[in-house]
Amino acid sequence: MQFYLSRREMKCGSSLSLVAVFTAVWACATGVLADTRSQKQPTVLIATLVRNKAHTLPYFLTLIENLDYPKDRISLWIQSDNNVDNTLDLLKTWLETEEKKYHNVYFTYDENSRGFEGEKGIADWNNARFNHVINLREEALANARNIWADFLLMIDADAFLTNPKTLSELISKDETVIAPLLKSDGMYSNFWAGMTKEYYYMRTDRYKPILFREEIGCHAVPMVHSAVLINLKKTESNLLTYNADKLGPQRYDGPRDDIITFAVGANISGIPLHICNDQVYGFITVPLESQDTISQDKQQLTNLKLEILAYQEQLPLSKNLARFVTYPVKDTLGMDKIYMINLLRRPERRERMRHCFKELGILAETIDAVDGRTLNESSLKEWGVKMMPEYADPYHKRPMTMGEVGCFLSHYVIWKKVVESGYDRVMVLEDDIRFEPYFRQKVSFITSEVERLKIDWDLVYLGRKRLQDQEEPPVEGSRYLVLAGYSYWTLGYLLSRRGAEKLLEAKPLENMVPVDEYLPILFDKHPRTAWKGHFPERDLIALSAAPLLLYPTHYTGERGYISDTEDSTVITSLPGTKTREEL
Ligand SMILES: *[C@@H]1O[C@H](CO)[C@@H](O)[C@H](O)[C@H]1NC(C)=O
Ligand SMILES: *[C@@H]1O[C@H](CO)[C@@H](O)[C@H](O)[C@H]1NC(C)=O
Numbered sequence: 001m002q003f004y005l006s007r008r009e010m011k012c013g014s015s016l017s018l019v020a021v022f023t024a025v026w027a028c029a030t031g032v033l034a035d036t037r038s039q040k041q042p043t044v045l046i047a048t049l050v051r052n053k054a055h056t057l058p059y060f061l062t063l064i065e066n067l068d069y070p071k072d073r074i075s076l077w078i079q080s081d082n083n084v085d086n087t088l089d090l091l092k093t094w095l096e097t098e099e100k101k102y103h104n105v106y107f108t109y110d111e112n113s114r115g116f117e118g119e120k121g122i123a124d125w126n127n128a129r130f131n132h133v134i135n136l137r138e139e140a141l142a143n144a145r146n147i148w149a150d151f152l153l154m155i156d157a158d159a160f161l162t163n164p165k166t167l168s169e170l171i172s173k174d175e176t177v178i179a180p181l182l183k184s185d186g187m188y189s190n191f192w193a194g195m196t197k198e199y200y201y202m203r204t205d206r207y208k209p210i211l212f213r214e215e216i217g218c219h220a221v222p223m224v225h226s227a228v229l230i231n232l233k234k235t236e237s238n239l240l241t242y243n244a245d246k247l248g249p250q251r252y253d254g255p256r257d258d259i260i261t262f263a264v265g266a267n268i269s270g271i272p273l274h275i276c277n278d279q280v281y282g283f284i285t286v287p288l289e290s291q292d293t294i295s296q297d298k299q300q301l302t303n304l305k306l307e308i309l310a311y312q313e314q315l316p317l318s319k320n321l322a323r324f325v326t327y328p329v330k331d332t333l334g335m336d337k338i339y340m341i342n343l344l345r346r347p348e349r350r351e352r353m354r355h356c357f358k359e360l361g362i363l364a365e366t367i368d369a370v371d372g373r374t375l376n377e378s379s380l381k382e383w384g385v386k387m388m389p390e391y392a393d394p395y396h397k398r399p400m401t402m403g404e405v406g407c408f409l410s411h412y413v414i415w416k417k418v419v420e421s422g423y424d425r426v427m428v429l430e431d432d433i434r435f436e437p438y439f440r441q442k443v444s445f446i447t448s449e450v451e452r453l454k455i456d457w458d459l460v461y462l463g464r465k466r467l468q469d470q471e472e473p474p475v476e477g478s479r480y481l482v483l484a485g486y487s488y489w490t491l492g493y494l495l496s497r498r499g500a501e502k503l504l505e506a507k508p509l510e511n512m513v514p515v516d517e518y519l520p521i522l523f524d525k526h527p528r529t530a531w532k533g534h535f536p537e538r539d540l541i542a543l544s545a546a547p548l549l550l551y552p553t554h555y556t557g558e559r560g561y562i563s564d565t566e567d568s569t570v571i572t573s574l575p576g577t578k579t580r581e582e583l
Pocket of ligand 2: 374
């Protein structure tokens, strides 16, 4: 139940006299003293066709629940058939507790249908299936018009509206047809920036700037799909349809396809379609190829969840639905150990990584990072840290920060653990990383290739910033590995015991530079001769995954970017450290 009382005019339970208290309580209970100027939100019908989506539904439905919009102004229209998984069980479970919160729920399903005749698999689209979907969408549209819904949100069960304001934001834009930009883990999205003469997809120069939010706003485009809001209060919306027959063969000679008919029909009726990227609204899984299976769709979902986890701490999951979600069994990907470095005072990153590991089935040990903020002159002396006299940060021309020292020491502690524990190979991960799709599989490609080709290695970068343009030579016979050139960052790497020994034996604490400068020095690809002079043994064998398997979650300067190494105190008073003025 929602009341429409204006906060300005009355606060429940804060009145003076008993009569006033009674009046206020009564008014609160009935809502009669409502502000005459306040208005109810427009009514919305959310329509979803669901088929074999038991894996995406827990998240999809949780995000619908989380929409910041009064549920008594929303009706749901859900239609599900031809399932071979437990989609129906899940929908019924959800509706048991949620149904009463909505103005109305239209739920129709077919328990017996298992597919269309001649269908080659769950991702195969033949004419019968297209016709079926066209009819259902048309039904949803008719239903919305019939109940005088102000808006219809036509949304697929693999479109995740992670931004709770999506519905209210899109409504406020007052367009006839509008869609929130939904990102995938790659180039796929829910809009087209070009269409061929035959009405099929065409990549144009406008696509990337919209997808990557370089041009912000709501853009008119030839196609939006998967999550589309239609403003039914606009007269022109009467012309919209998913059914080609309603347009007639003179006006539409395109394929029998719900979204193409809708988009082309809108265009010939003079109704523009808009895609909005003014906020991060949500995400979408990449659709399957016709021969793909549900398990491939599950993998797509895992990839997408990891992409979402590069933007937020976790993907919400309603308690009622948690039991429908399964995770892979955890292991160490063939390593003796996987370490994850995290600062205790960054619990949100630890939490985010915990969710990533759960999705990936990674068993990792968290190493509390040495916090630069707790380091001081005397504690550094205890560590035996001396700065390399020639070092100055190449961009800022400043000595090392305490954060950078802390970061170095955190990696150093792990190298020591590797040698002391007698591990043969480990993986080291920082906590601000984004995993590439199929991370698990790609790591196993690398490890099995290393074994098959008997590749000699000490360190393999999984994520880094390449600093030189020259091609890096591939490791002989390898498909996945190159010889690493000068690189920055230590997002993640594989390390062998011999690698750890070499990194320790060079006594890096006595001539400290940031850890991502130290590694290239030891594999002898560092351009600074003076720095290298401090380390006569530079025979670390460093390879890199190509393409990389890890990227930073937030690039420098992007919203949300926090650097614990670069924003901390600059060290000026330690032995061997020059001040800014001297550099
Ligand atoms: C219809 O499509 C044409 C060709 O792409 C485009 O120039 C025109 O702006 C579109 N009309 C509307 C209303 O979107
Ligand atoms: C330096 O840090 C150590 C350990 O954090 C602390 O015990 C000590 O008091 C600090 N010394 C100074 C001079 O701040």
